[in-house]
Amino acid sequence: MTSAPGPPGTNPLTAPLTVEFPFTRSLGPVQSAFLTGLRERVVLGIRSSAGILVPPVEYDPATAAELRELVQVGTSGTVTTWAWNPRPRPRQPLAHPFAWVLVRLDGADTALLHVLDTPGPEAVRTGMRVRIRWAATRSGAITDIACFEPDDTPPDDTPPAPRPVRPHDGTFDSPVTGITTPARLDYTHTPGRAQTRYLQALGGRRITGERCPSCHKVYVPPRGACPTCGVATTGQVEVGPRGTVTTFCIVNIKARNLDIDVPYVYAHIALDGADLALHGRIGGIPYDEVRMGLRVEPVWTDGARHPDHYRPTGEPDAPDDTYRELL
Amino acid sequence: MTPPADTAPVAVVAFAQTVHRRRTDELSETEMLMPVLHEVLAATGLRTADIGFTCSGSSDYLAGRAFSFTLALDGVGAWPPISESHVETDGAWAFYEAWVKLLTGETDTALVYAYGTSSAGDLRDVLSRQLDPYYTAPLWPDSIALAALQARALIDAGHTTGPALAAIAARSRADAAANPYAQLRGAVTHGDPLVHPLHTGDCPPVGDGAAALVLAAGDRARELCARPAWITGADHRTEAHALGVRDLTDSPSTRHAARRAGAFDRPLDLAELHAPFTSQEVVLRRALDLDERVRVNPSGGALAANPVMAAGLVRIGEAAAAIHRGEADRALAHATSGPCLQQNLVTVLEGEA
Ligand SMILES: [Zn+2]
Numbered sequence: 190m191t192s193a194p195g196p197p198g199t200n201p202l203t204a205p206l207t208v209e210f211p212f213t214r215s216l217g218p219v220q221s222a223f224l225t226g227l228r229e230r231v232v233l234g235i236r237s238s239a240g241i242l243v244p245p246v247e248y249d250p251a252t253a254a255e256l257r258e259l260v261q262v263g264t265s266g267t268v269t270t271w272a273w274n275p276r277p278r279p280r281q282p283l284a285h286p287f288a289w290v291l292v293r294l295d296g297a298d299t300a301l302l303h304v305l306d307t308p309g310p311e312a313v314r315t316g317m318r319v320r321i322r323w324a325a326t327r328s329g330a331i332t333d334i335a336c337f338e339p340d341d342t343p344p345d346d347t348p349p350a351p352r353p354v355r356p357h358d359g360t361f362d363s364p365v366t367g368i369t370t371p372a373r374l375d376y377t378h379t380p381g382r383a384q385t386r387y388l389q390a391l392g393g394r395r396i397t398g399e400r401c402p403s404c405h406k407v408y409v410p411p412r413g414a415c416p417t418c419g420v421a422t423t424g425q426v427e428v429g430p431r432g433t434v435t436t437f438c439i440v441n442i443k444a445r446n447l448d449i450d451v452p453y454v455y456a457h458i459a460l461d462g463a464d465l466a467l468h469g470r471i472g473g474i475p476y477d478e479v480r481m482g483l484r485v486e487p488v489w490t491d492g493a494r495h496p497d498h499y500r501p502t503g504e505p506d507a508p509d510d511t512y513r514e515l516l
Numbered sequence: 517m518t519p520p521a522d523t524a525p526v527a528v529v530a531f532a533q534t535v536h537r538r539r540t541d542e543l544s545e546t547e548m549l550m551p552v553l554h555e556v557l558a559a560t561g562l563r564t565a566d567i568g569f570t571c572s573g574s575s576d577y578l579a580g581r582a583f584s585f586t587l588a589l590d591g592v593g594a595w596p597p598i599s600e601s602h603v604e605t606d607g608a609w610a611f612y613e614a615w616v617k618l619l620t621g622e623t624d625t626a627l628v629y630a631y632g633t634s635s636a637g638d639l640r641d642v643l644s645r646q647l648d649p650y651y652t653a654p655l656w657p658d659s660i661a662l663a664a665l666q667a668r669a670l671i672d673a674g675h676t677t678g679p680a681l682a683a684i685a686a687r688s689r690a691d692a693a694a695n696p697y698a699q700l701r702g703a704v705t706h707g708d709p710l711v712h713p714l715h716t717g718d719c720p721p722v723g724d725g726a727a728a729l730v731l732a733a734g735d736r737a738r739e740l741c742a743r744p745a746w747i748t749g750a751d752h753r754t755e756a757h758a759l760g761v762r763d764l765t766d767s768p769s770t771r772h773a774a775r776r777a778g779a780f781d782r783p784l785d786l787a788e789l790h791a792p793f794t795s796q797e798v799v800l801r802r803a804l805d806l807d808e809r810v811r812v813n814p815s816g817g818a819l820a821a822n823p824v825m826a827a828g829l830v831r832i833g834e835a836a837a838a839i840h841r842g843e844a845d846r847a848l849a850h851a852t853s854g855p856c857l858q859q860n861l862v863t864v865l866e867g868e869a
Contacts, residue, residue, distance in 0.1 A: 278641065414547070
């Protein structure tokens with residue numbers, strides 16, 4: 190984390206935070222047929238109470254009736270509305286300026302959202318004719334349509350020839366049955382005043398809690414509020430470094446990317462002076478000798494921002510009435 | 517719906533909000549929220565333990581903090597244990613849940629709050645993740661692009677013009693000059709087209725903020741507030757998910773919700789509309805049949821402060837506060853969620869003469 194300028198008296202920390210997940214989704218019969226069709230340069234719609242829906246949906250938006258009657262529509266269409274995007278964002282379909290468009294494909298009664306590749310906004314207008322530009326490699330995804338491009342044949346404003354909407358059984362060889370849609374969002378994480386104070390103290394190998402002005406409990410790590418009183422914790426209190434194991438578990442499953450041999454012990458540790466136990470790994474003692482009441486102290490490793498683990502101090506065990514309230 | 521005749525009426529008895537700001541880097545969400553909770557409780561003299569039901573609205577996607585609503589509860593003070601619920605959308609829907617809870621008669625007070633930290637991520641990208649994941653989200657259309665498609669459709673249909681949209685922007689920010697909580701106030705340059713035809717000035721500021729209000733039923737409301745803002749009806753409706761199926765120039769869901777909430781039964785004198793984009797005010801005015809006799813968004817609306825997930829609840833709070841102050845007798849509050857006004861909630865509030 191790095192410090193950013195803030196109001197007087199604070200020095201808030203910030204750090205980049207990326208949330209990324211490859212959502213894997215299965216497709217029903219309608220979505221499977223539509224996306225497989227795109228792979229084969231075929232656009233399918235579905236017959237509903239409001240006409241032909243493209244892209245197709247599984248249930249009628251007006252009646253909620255199940256829809257199954259697929260039809261093939263054209264690959265050219267008419268722009269129903271548009272918006273010029275002068276500064277494309279990183280994951281959008283085209284890297285240069287483009288128009289967002291809703292396109293009613295020939296034979297369809299509803300419009301498909303996509304992008305239109307034209308040199309500038311002067312070339313775009315509602316009612317213009319456009320056609321699909323297919324992606325060179327297609328996998329069964331909406332991005333198999335690389336974009337739309339102007340279609341000058343026939344000229345604008347010529348009513349499109351009534352294109353027969355042909356029934357289609359939706360059957361293709363090796364249909365696409367699922368898609369993976371990676372989602373990535375980039376954030377700047379800011380932990381707030383209380384956690385900033387805690388993290389800054391950790392940088393000096395000190396562990397600090399904050400005391401509730403109402404019930405006087407000391408919370409570690411502090412989050413800025415007493416969860417029972419609902420008021421801001423204010424007074425900073427240095428706690429530990431020694432503490433008492435209040436409860437623990439033995440971990441037998443090796444975590445990916447974690448260089449710790451199993452089995453190991455993960456424990457709740459009540460640091461001296463704290464009214465809430467925090468989590469930590471117990472080392473320096475065989476896993477089957479860890480016990481409630483064991484007195485421990487933090488072990489810091491070079492460059493670490495928090496204790497690597499806690500080890501026995503060698504003191505006698507704490508009597509159970511000293512930590513019973515913290516269980 | 518309008519409340520059944522045999523239930524005690526429910527009112528908004530207190531409202532508080534943060535000063536909405538572009539960034540709140542020095543605060544956690546709990547730290548941002550807590551002063552608002554304290555303010556709204558202090559206004560009624562209630563303590564957390566006195567509140568019968570607590571309901572909140574927020575979304576983890578805004579700040580990228582998993583289960584942040586559970587941490588936010590630290591600011592409420594959840595001991596002794598409280599009856600609590602959360603909606604993963606604007607706090608206006610938390611308000612609706614609390615209202616229904618009070619109508620059941622199970623309790624006579626409720627605390628509703630909402631917060632959003634839009635500054636942590638890139639809001640245009642973050643909001644794109646709420647779109648249909650099969651046909652739409654893989655194209656990463658951002659919130660401004662989708663609103664711009666709607667604006668173009670309105671201009672093409674002859675319902676507005678670029679200068680008319682700019683006038684809505686100017687009026688909103690001018691009105692917000694009197695709102696100490698607003699983020700954008702006074703003369704604000706309309707700016708360049710951001711996504712044509714929407715200019716920077718047609719779009720809401722990105723910012724962080726929180727809001728809270730207290731609801732109470734029957735005599736309890738009269739004890740807690742000199743002039744309660746009685747909820748005479750509230751309803752919410754949604755439209756088809758696929759944008760290409762909808763007529764983007766209209767909002768039948770808003771109109772339907774308003775009719776069910778009784779909005780058209782008698783004249784209104786104030787409307788707080790949750791229209792983050794100037795073009796959406798055009799859609800909502802048409803859907804709600806608002807004429808020049810109705811004051812629209814004297815707070816400046818979402819164009820002046822748009823803490824996502826709280827902005828809809830702020831509309832209800834602003835409308836209620838106008839009744840508390842005696843500045844309005846019958847007010848409508850609208851909240852929206854989703855692209856191009858997809859989901860819409862309408863509340864009607866009245867003060868006693
Ligand atoms: Zn406390």
